[in-house]
Amino acid sequence: MRGVFVDANESLAVIFERLEQPGDPKVRINRDPDISPEQYPEILDGAEIAIVDHTALPTAVAKKCAGLKHVVFLGTGARSYMNPEELAETGIHVHLIKGYGDTAVAECAIALMWEGARGLAKMDRGIRAGNWLRDDGMQLTGKTLGLIGFGGIAAEVARIALGSGMRVIAWNRSPKKYPKVEFLDYDEVLTESDVVSIHLLLNDETRGMISRACIEGMKPGVILVNTARSAIVDEEAMIDALKSGQIRHAGLDVFNIEPLPADHPLTKLDNVTLSAHSAFRTPEASENLMSAAWEHCRRIAKGK
Numbered sequence: 001m002r003g004v005f006v007d008a009n010e011s012l013a014v015i016f017e018r019l020e021q022p023g024d025p026k027v028r029i030n031r032d033p034d035i036s037p038e039q040y041p042e043i044l045d046g047a048e049i050a051i052v053d054h055t056a057l058p059t060a061v062a063k064k065c066a067g068l069k070h071v072v073f074l075g076t077g078a079r080s081y082m083n084p085e086e087l088a089e090t091g092i093h094v095h096l097i098k099g100y101g102d103t104a105v106a107e108c109a110i111a112l113m114w115e116g117a118r119g120l121a122k123m124d125r126g127i128r129a130g131n132w133l134r135d136d137g138m139q140l141t142g143k144t145l146g147l148i149g150f151g152g153i154a155a156e157v158a159r160i161a162l163g164s165g166m167r168v169i170a171w172n173r174s175p176k177k178y179p180k181v182e183f184l185d186y187d188e189v190l191t192e193s194d195v196v197s198i199h200l201l202l203n204d205e206t207r208g209m210i211s212r213a214c215i216e217g218m219k220p221g222v223i224l225v226n227t228a229r230s231a232i233v234d235e236e237a238m239i240d241a242l243k244s245g246q247i248r249h250a251g252l253d254v255f256n257i258e259p260l261p262a263d264h265p266l267t268k269l270d271n272v273t274l275s276a277h278s279a280f281r282t283p284e285a286s287e288n289l290m291s292a293a294w295e296h297c298r299r300i301a302k303g304k
Helices: 010-018 037-044 084-089 102-118 120-128 152-163 186-192 212-217 235-244 283-301
Strands: 002-005 026-029 049-052 070-073 093-095 144-148 167-171 181-183 195-198 222-226 247-252 272-274
Touching: 002 010, 010 026, 010 283, 049 283, 070 283, 084 093, 102 120, 102 152, 102 195, 102 222, 102 247, 102 272, 102 283, 144 152, 144 186, 152 167, 167 186, 186 212, 212 235, 235 247
Parallel strands: 002 026, 002 049, 049 070, 070 093, 144 167, 144 195, 167 181, 195 222, 222 247, 247 272
Antiparallel strands: none
8 A cells, every 4th residue: 555745844754764664655746735626636646545635625536536545634624625525435534633732732722822912023123114113011920711622732732821820711602621620501602711822623604703793792992812613603703803803813823815915904903913824833743643654554554
């Protein structure tokens, strides 16, 4: 059984090579992170396993990939790049990797929260431009952090926030328990939180879940953090709320269009911190990710 890492950047390629073990299935690394979907058939060349980082795989293209039976997607957000149900109907199984970057993403969410509270990026930009900007920040100790969705990343956010003296409340679709975290109804979390941090997968149920009405129901001056998927939030409503002050600050690592265009409305707002979909990017998370990718390939090769 053969595999191809179809869109490897150099840093992931080096780690993937280093973690190869004797007896592993043969996996070729295509060191080009900027391939187009139309290149899949040529790059795979009949291989049964495709390891995919971020390149879209339309079902019509997948059908042209002779021999393809498994897609190992490097993360949990495969639906943003392919349709797993449609691929399954063609005999191609999509494998996800969970938990590899929980701590990395959580730390980024916490960093965006603290930045939004203190306005450090705005002051930095001002000082560099010759302006001595000094605004009152928000003291987060004693404030309420609301987590929308409670998986591994949210649990890490809760751990860090609790350690910094915050009250942590959360909503999750299925019952959850975590020490010192209060689980409340969805509307209660939105209305009681000084900071709202989103930790949901994107699907038909969660798309647009943070609606205009939800934003209007939040505390005036709330901080909104999104390290999950941009489409979970009504972007137009969020921008309006940022302009009005209903949202004090938004810390965003994800966007509807990536890379974010330079003339996008979000780039014109001072009360937004923009991060280039990089919350998961740490050496530790990359190591975990490549290790998990190899484990998928080994399991597939053994027919498990």
